[in-house]
Amino acid sequence: MGNLKVTMTDVNAETQTFDDVEEGISLMELAKQHGVAGIMGDCGGGCACATCHVYVSKDWFEKVGEPDEIEFAMLDMVADVMQDNSRLGCQIKMSPELDGIDVTVAPASSY
């Protein structure tokens, strides 16, 4: 058990806060452990699907940074729900700098 804090709002607009998060775990893994609705993590954290898409709150986006080109390519495949603050949860690994981070699960790409 760690002591980092993460707040996640799922696709049903329910917010959960976890305050015992370990360093090194990805937001996708954390969400899967707690069954956060809307996070599937199909490819297992390989940055190769886009089923762990989150919006990082403005205050925190600077700290997590922009997606790299590989991650951008995946986000671009769900362009209809992509925003300026989109990231894949599997690519955000928890660290002390991210203690307190706040993200919202993006809806699935539209029909």
Added chain:
Amino acid sequence: MATQTTEERISERLELSPEEAKLLKEGTLADTEIQAHPRDFYRAMRHGDPIHFDEKLGSWLVTRHEDISAVQSDPVTFSVKHGYSEQQARGMREEFEGYLREHGGGYFPDAIMSDPPYHTRIRKLMENAFTAHRVKELEPRITAVVHDLIEEVVAKGEGKCDAVKDIAIPLTIRVIVEQLGLDQGMEEKISRWSVAVTAQIGAMQTRETMLENAQQIADLQNYLIAKMKEKEANPTEDMISDLVHAEVTNEDGSKEKLTFEEAVSLVRATLIAGNDTTATAIGNLFYVLTTRPGIAELLESVIDDDRQLNRFIEEHLRNEPPVRALSRMTTREVTVNGTTIPAHAHMLLVYGSGNDDETVFPEPRKFDIERKNIGRHVAFGGGPHRCIGLALARMEVKVAAREIVKQMKNLKLAIPESEITYTPTVATHTIESLPITFEAR
């Protein structure tokens, strides 16, 4: 979402034209004509009977995108383990198993074709080798392999080749052989082995062809087992060495070595799964480039724009998905989109139909690289069994597309389109041979 069932949701059934109604009534995915040109049959099912029982196959065909997605996100109700095992050498399974035990070093059930929680542990073990970032590192090496192969074909100076047999098949084999650490120069053998393994889930074997294929699989297993023993003693930098020494982490954190049986099945699966299907995708690429107006020009126009090229490849996978349909089996009676399926019933998730679902992809036959929801396609399946090699497959198709444009131009089909033959199978939509002409660039 993981255990969401679809019991309450019912999609609208549309009125079918008399032709569609007839097709729905008389058609079967076991028909090789329909296998080759399935879209009308798919549409009739999607519109009139989206969870359709195909009597000849004895399988429920799931044809709408939304239903496919719902089924694959519930691996407990819809078991891959039982579905795959039921489909393998269907009706002749005992004889198949017996043959391999006697001649192929053993019968090795596919460890990855399993259900959670076992599946989760096995899958985890394989994932690191296939991340998009890992695959990106391989890009220069893959480019070199693909470049050399196409260069060899062009250098023959004949201006013609079989795009499937001379390019698509050897290309994917050379890449995976290098990954696994197998011997180069065995393309023909590995191609035959791949066909034999894939045929086990194709539902089209007679007893005679099943035994021929079992003999090929026995050969394959004997070859792999020898390689694995070699690398167990002397590890090298490749996936086989990794797998023979791999440990699985249990839920309580304890570690366990993979059994030899599991390791054989995973090496076999990696060799076959990433090879036949990706070759099919590249064969299909040549098919659209030579038969659909404007696609070759479109590819040329995006070849230096990475974002657009990625979208081109993704739309190609949506438009011509290599894997047609994979199996599930119900573990209880369940209602999907208004249709009640009994317990222990075999189902096929028809990805080829899901990618053509007009309620998700408007004008599905239009090749449109600007689709905003392009990532929703189910060419790689979805849920916990989503193709693990998806990043590698995309990369191979992308590199092939680049090298085709760099080295070849004026690609033309050398036979009438109506003479193209497809592998008889329900599992994939695979062109067997594609003679083309071209000019060197």
